[in-house]
Amino acid sequence: MPPAGIWIDGLVQSCIYMTMAFGMVLVFSILGILNWTHGQFYMLGGFVVYYAVTAAGIPFPLSLLISGAVVGGLGMLVEKVVIERLTSPGYGILSVTAATNALIFFFEGAAGMGFGLMNKGMATVLPGVLDMGSFGVSYQKIAVIVFTLIIMVAMYIVLNLTKVGKAIRATSQEPDAASLYGVSVKWVRVIIMGIGCALAAMAGGVIGIVQSVNPFMGRIPMIMSLLAVVIGGLGSLTGAIVGGIMLGLLNSVIAYSISYYSEVALFMLVIILLLIRPQGLFGAAPK
């Protein structure tokens, strides 16, 4: 049995994967595409929080909100300029896949030019360790878990108790019927892309205090959250949460026993799962 510290680290990773996978599923359920640039919005969010905290001296929770707003706005812009055109009838799914993949290079290049390639840490935010008897947990890791919980509760409220959330849920079920009832499907798409990207950005900002921020930090979480999405089942929000938690914990626990090959084991596990249950754990069976 791995020590408790490993489980805590796994939980921290889970929080990140879960938030990102949640945003990805939201975008998928409305736009019908996978946003391959998700990891780069995560990276940009980390940078916004870093500069807000270190350069502007804004308190950490507030800078998280700022990063959500800034990167969410950027995501909306991307939806409006690129994705809306490339998902219009006549385009195949490949055009938008290639475009969002090209944006990966675009944003990484932009971040590398603008912010430099060095690792940037935010260790000064919330220093200190909580003593739990046999082991200690740093306040930063607790902050990651707490903020993720807050974000997820906020998402629950937005999706289930507000009018916007109702419009989003209606659009994801029946876009045509929703537009007949006065929902502007075009705007729901833009808003959902904003929310999805804001979630990724906040995940990046939250992890910035534990790990460091650099232009290429988005690549592995992107692949991991993609796997979390397919484990849970494309289009299932519960699935995204469960998949994210599973992946984060498994990754950390397997890495404890077999180090480098943990990712191989993890990928194998996902492949086997997909072959046994192609629609994922919580996905609807294919019609």
Add this chain to the structure above:
Amino acid sequence: MIIGRYYIDHKSVVPKIVIGALIALVAIFPLFTTNMVTLSIIILSGIWAIAVMGFLLILRTGQFSLGQAAFMAIGGYVSAILTVKMGMSYWPSFVAAGIISGVIAFIIGIVVLRAGGIYFSIITIAFGEIVRIVAMNWESVTQGASGILTHAPESLTVGNLEINFAASVVPYYYFMLLLVTVSALFYWQIDRTRIGGTFRSVAANPVLAEHLGINLMKHRLIAFTVAGLFTGLAGAYYVTFLSVMNPLIFDLWKSVQIMMMTIVGGMGSIVGGPIIGATLLYTLGIYLSRVPIPNIQYLVFGGVVVLLLLVLPKGTGLVDQWGKLWRRVFGEPEDFQMPGEEGMDEE
């Protein structure tokens, strides 16, 4: 997935003699310049074009694989390990690289092609990552991140002409042309005969195709295996030309680039599109990497690809514009209508 509808065939617009002249120009190109840099750009673009054709062949069956670079890595590692570690001469190891890569594609295909669509893409990503991680950490065989240094292929003797690969880059150029020609002919033959039509029907409507008695799995597997074989050969040749193999040469981002080359080049022609896309994007990447500002190359590369996708008309690539350009410059043949154009304007 809408793929099958936009194969616009412009072959009848551009005279065959123009294409023939272009090919002849490429064939005698080393007469004009033996500049190492220029020739290596063409050689490497040609190698990428082979991989892109493989991607497009798999795409013809409606699946898109994001693990094609992994097959190049397998081919590269097989040839590097056989020549450097086991002392085999290059040419048998080159053939072995293709065969092993094809066999691995076949085995992987049996397993992962059962999950179609986006799941297939994600599993192939996972497969590519597995290959990379294993190559990175299996130090006794692959020498980890530092990589394997390979040497030039042995000289070949054809008649009384000795082809010495160690002396200059020109033999590499002609072998690349041979490799591209052979694989292009193979892919083209598959694409234009009955089996290519079957591939398209599998992509366009799997349910109907299955009811017509087409074995979906079999055809997807054929495409995946053939693509794996040629991609492995391309990888083996790429590695010999660079004379080094390490896990970073063929990572996930190379698979992503293969996909971008396909889309930008155009899916209308299985040979023309990949060659145009691979040459343009690879050359763009090389010239950008000379710009002294760090990271601007990624920014411009990504930006150019997105712009091209936005500017090009619905779902077409550069190869589909080739005929349009020709008509604009040299006038329109009488009563010419592109096949399939009627239906496209309605949407």
